[in-house]
Amino acid sequence: MVVNLSKHYSLLSDWISEIRNVDVQNDRMRFRRNLERIGEVAAYEISRTLPFEQVETQTPLGTSNSKLLQYQPVLATILRAGMPLHAGLLNYFDKADNAFISAYRKHHPDGSFEISMEYISCPDLEDRILIIADPMLATGASLVKTIQFLREEGKPREIHIVCAIACTVGIEYVHRSEPNVKIWCGAIDEELTAKGYIVPGLGDAGDLAFGSKQQA
Ligand SMILES: O=P(O)(O)OC[C@H]1O[C@H](OP(=O)(O)OP(=O)(O)O)[C@H](O)[C@@H]1O
Numbered sequence: 001m002v003v004n005l006s007k008h009y010s011l012l013s014d015w016i017s018e019i020r021n022v023d024v025q026n027d028r029m030r031f032r033r034n035l036e037r038i039g040e041v042a043a044y045e046i047s048r049t050l051p052f053e054q055v056e057t058q059t060p061l062g063t064s065n066s067k068l069l070q071y072q073p074v075l076a077t078i079l080r081a082g083m084p085l086h087a088g089l090l091n092y093f094d095k096a097d098n099a100f101i102s103a104y105r106k107h108h109p110d111g112s113f114e115i116s117m118e119y120i121s122c123p124d125l126e127d128r129i130l131i132i133a134d135p136m137l138a139t140g141a142s143l144v145k146t147i148q149f150l151r152e153e154g155k156p157r158e159i160h161i162v163c164a165i166a167c168t169v170g171i172e173y174v175h176r177s178e179p180n181v182k183i184w185c186g187a188i189d190e191e192l193t194a195k196g197y198i199v200p201g202l203g204d205a206g207d208l209a210f211g212s213k214q215q216a
């Protein structure tokens with residue numbers, strides 16, 4: 001299942017426009033903050049699908065029937081571009097556990113690349129609600145590999161993916177490999193370049209958030 005958070009226009013449309021816009025996106029602080037805000041909106045929307053339990057809360061004047069999130073999720077992110085989006089999710093799911101995975105495109109001289117994964121820091125995922133943040137879902141290779149990697153840490157009860165921009169090819173690839181994951185995205189683009197960049201997309205999310213890096 002895919003939820004396009006831009007389906008109904010909201011402030012989120014402004015933020016998506018800003019992270020795409022060449023005249024705005026190079027303001028790194030704004031770029032990161034916009035990804036964070038997209039993460040906050042996604043957290044709110046995901047929370048509306050999660051189970052809540054009723055508890056009695058003591059106020060200074062009496063008791064109130066409150067609803068509390070029944071299970072705290074595990075928020076996982078893919079370094080490094082995922083960090084601002086993850087920060088936004090954590091702002092709202094502020095009691096969540098967290099997981100970090102290193103996954104990056106290792107480029108070959110012929111222009112092709114493979115996904116290199118070297119590091120994982122993760123709690124037990126058995127029966128947990130897992131929410132994975134990565135701003136760009138391009139080919140989908142990073143997310144599919146990440147989920148396979150994370151499955152070694154236990155069997156989550158549900159898996160959500162949060163992206164700022166997802167490409168249709170990548171969504172299909174993720175769903176072929178992981179039919180039950182729910183993808184929440186800020187926008188959906190149709191095209192992918194031969195080098196695996198989303199068109200119109202926004203360029204390189206990691207570089208825009210943190211600066212360019214030496215080619216791996
Ligand atoms: O769907 P895919 O084709 O796998 O591409 C998406 C991946 O590319 C980006 O990371 P990148 O490799 O640029 O690493 P970075 O975060 O260090 O910039 C992005 O954050 C995703 O993880």
Ligand SMILES: O=c1cc[nH]c(=O)[nH]1
Pocket residue numbers: 081136138196197198199201202203204205206
């Ligand atoms: O378009 C893309 C594809 C992968 N990673 C990015 O940062 N941008």
Ligand SMILES: [Mg+2]
Pocket residue numbers: 081204205206207
């Ligand atoms: Mg990058």
